[in-house]
Amino acid sequence: MVLLSAPRWLRSRLSDRFWRVQEVLKYARHFRGRKNRCYKLAVRSVRRAFVKSTKARREKKRFLRALWITRIEAASLEHGLKYPAFISNLLKSQVELNRKMLADLAIYEPKTFKSLAALAQRRRQEGFLAALGDGKEPEGIFSRIVHHY
Amino acid sequence: RHQSSQSTAVQEGLVAKTSLTSPPWPEVKLPDPAEEAKYHAEVVQKVNNMIAAGQYGRLFAVVHFASKQWKITSEDLIMMDNVLEAECGDRIRMEKVLLVGADDFTLIGRPLLGKELVRVEATVIEKTESWPKINVRFWRRHNYQKKKIITNPQTVLRINTIEIFPCLS
Numbered sequence: 001m002v003l004l005s006a007p008r009w010l011r012s013r014l015s016d017r018f019w020r021v022q023e024v025l026k027y028a029r030h031f032r033g034r035k036n037r038c039y040k041l042a043v044r045s046v047r048r049a050f051v052k053s054t055k056a057r058r059e060k061k062r063f064l065r066a067l068w069i070t071r072i073e074a075a076s077l078e079h080g081l082k083y084p085a086f087i088s089n090l091l092k093s094q095v096e097l098n099r100k101m102l103a104d105l106a107i108y109e110p111k112t113f114k115s116l117a118a119l120a121q122r123r124r125q126e127g128f129l130a131a132l133g134d135g136k137e138p139e140g141i142f143s144r145i146v147h148h149y
Numbered sequence: 150r151h152q153s154s155q156s157t158a159v160q161e162g163l164v165a166k167t168s169l170t171s172p173p174w175p176e177v178k179l180p181d182p183a184e185e186a187k188y189h190a191e192v193v194q195k196v197n198n199m200i201a202a203g204q205y206g207r208l209f210a211v212v213h214f215a216s217k218q219w220k221i222t223s224e225d226l227i228m229m230d231n232v233l234e235a236e237c238g239d240r241i242r243m244e245k246v247l248l249v250g251a252d253d254f255t256l257i258g259r260p261l262l263g264k265e266l267v268r269v270e271a272t273v274i275e276k277t278e279s280w281p282k283i284n285v286r287f288w289r290r291h292n293y294q295k296k297k298i299i300t301n302p303q304t305v306l307r308i309n310t311i312e313i314f315p316c317l318s
Binding site: 095 | 172174177179209211218220247248250252255257258259260282283284285286287294296
């Protein structure tokens with residue numbers, strides 16, 4: 001005769017519990033305290049660690065850009081220019097180096113950075129001269145002198 | 150008969166000095182354009198001669214590649230976080246060069262340098278996947294958790310040479 005349902009004394013029990021626990025504990029081995037040994041505490045810590053690393057990957061980009069900006073500001077102040085003036089004048093002279101490159105050049109190629117700062121300074125001065133124009137008063141309409149002949 | 154107050158003031162004498170008479174930046178005087186052009190031509194000629202004579206040491210270049218800018222020299226390894234449609238061992242020429250420099254001179258492109266001026270060659274060495282990055286999203290007390298393991302394809306390139314040719318004008 002064929003038994004269609006399993007008898008009650010037949011249970012399915014976990015045989016690889018050790019490896020399932022090690023999968024989680026291997027990520028917790030460098031933690032401090034009992035959470036690097038005890039599974040119950042480690043599960044919570046490992047999950048928080050993963051979530052934090054996921055969010056940090058998005059914020060790393062913002063953080064690095066702020067770091068580059070700080071470094072470029074420091075380097076351009078050494079050459080007598082402020083950061084907004086430096087960046088805007090470089091972009092107006094069609095030099096499209098990004099902030100990561102400018103920070104690297106400021107650290108490892110100081111002569112090149114000095115020449116870039118000089119370029120930005122010269123473009124700034126040309127901008128000032130262009131803004132001043134001819135130096136004459138603009139022709140008004142109501143302040144024109146009307147001649148009666 | 151209308152007369153402007155400014156023109157009468159100019160006729161009388163000096164205009165009163167206010168905060169808006171002169172611009173807030175210090176007055177600048179640019180050097181004479183003819184002299185400057187001569188000086189520029191001299192400098193360009195000197196740099197051209199230096200390049201032609203080969204009096205430069207190690208060259209570095211800033212290259213725009215894979216939507217990123219890289220500062221590279223020769224014998225240099227680069228890893229991109231995406232796929233390149235070239236087999237391992239293929240030689241590649243990088244065309245978008247923004248800056249080339251040596252110890253004594255730099256050539257700054259606006260924004261790119263000409264293709265007949267610089268030549269950057271690289272070889273594809275390795276195409277692998279990145280280490281498995283774990284993405285977990287979890288909201289406490291809301292029974293919400295997702296786990297995803299991402300491996301990005303990566304390509305490793307070795308920069309063989311950076312060459313410049315004396316065709317400045």
